[in-house]
Each structure stands twice: as C-alpha cells, then as structure tokens.
Amino acid sequence: MSTQEIDSSELPKVRQLVNQFLSISITHQKNNSIDDKNELVIYTTSIGIIRETAQDCQLVRSILQTLCLKFIEKDVSIHPLYLKELYERIGTVKIKLPQTFVGGLYVGGASAVESLNESGKLRELTTNFERQGATEINCASCYDYRFVPCHSCHGSRRNRSSSFNRIAELKCGQCNENGLQLCPQCSIPMRSRANSAPKRQFESEKHYNLQVPCTNYTLKLS
Structure with missing residues (x-):
C-alpha cells in the first residue's frame, strides 16, 4: 500500500475531527457571549x-447583594442540567464552585470576584446592570428560587396513567430528579410554555381523581 493511499483514506477522519473542533469552539463562544449578555x-x-x-458561594452572594446587583443564581444541586451547562461554557470538567459570568463573559470563581470587588472593577463592569435591594423579591410564585414543585406529579416523581381498567405509576417526564420544574412565571426557558401549565395540572388531577377500587392500583417502590 502506497503512502498516497494511506493519506487519502485518512482524509475523511481528519476532516471530521477538524469540523468537530470548530463546532465545539463556536458553541463555546456562543455560550459565553449570547445566552445572558445582559445578565x-x-x-x-x-x-x-x-x-x-459553601463559604465561597456565600461570599459571592454577599458581594453582589452589597452592590445591590440583580443576579441569576443557578444551583447545580437543585437542577443537574445547570452543571452540564457550566461544563459546556467553561470547556472543562474540573470546576470549583462558585463560577461567575458577567454579561456573558467568564469572570471566574470566588477569589476573582473578590479581587474585582476590592479593586473597584466589578462596579465598573456592572454599571449598566439592573439593581435591586437585598431583600427584594421579584417573583411571588417561586420567591426567586426559580423552581416550583412539578404541576404534573406534585413532586412525587410519579405519574399515574390509566389503561386496561387499572392505574400504573410511571416516572414523570415533566420535572427533574428532585421533582421540581422551572418556574413558569420568571424562568426564561418556561415562558413560552407558561400558558399550558394550568392545562397539564388539570389533566393530572383528573387522573388522580379516578374512582377505582384499591386493588386496581399497581405501586412501584424505587
């Protein structure tokens, strides 16, 4: 087999790797500059x-609250997808919380925020950002926690479905691992689906109110 044949056979793999690298770079740039450029x-x-x-997370909160800055806190322990989102934005799996983004630009951890605050640069970076009081609540639905109990399963992570004259409990597909879903009033990804929340709740309540004997229930414990 000649050298020319080897090179030509490897070309598709090389092109695939180059395209993959370019797509990762473009995605990383978008995640840092477009999603929350004004937040x-x-x-x-x-x-x-x-x-x-825990102390570092509280330190960053205290600094931002002292400056009366309105910020979005994404708790990775409540919503695991936030951790995946952070991996994609930073581009590494070795992450130490907390991590801060100002206007879509990556700032860093607690030490970086503290240094910017002591030098006065943090106030300059956030001159045009929205302000709010430390005790001010923006959303009366979730009290700024950004999550509410699931409207479908009510936090139980189980949904009842009737078929063949019996009720089976299935895993709910409307919420995360903790039985929570994004607040339909204040969370941006859910705004487009906010109008359908009452309908889903009504349908789920209709399943719960079915009048059947207790012997027809199939319970799963996991």
Missing part, C-alpha cells in the same frame, strides 16, 4: 458538605 449569572450549590465551597 449577571452565578453557578452555586446549596449543599454545605464542603465548608470551603
């Missing part, structure tokens, strides 16, 4: 097992 976002965790991480 201040911090990725945190409410799990306090690691004291240093």
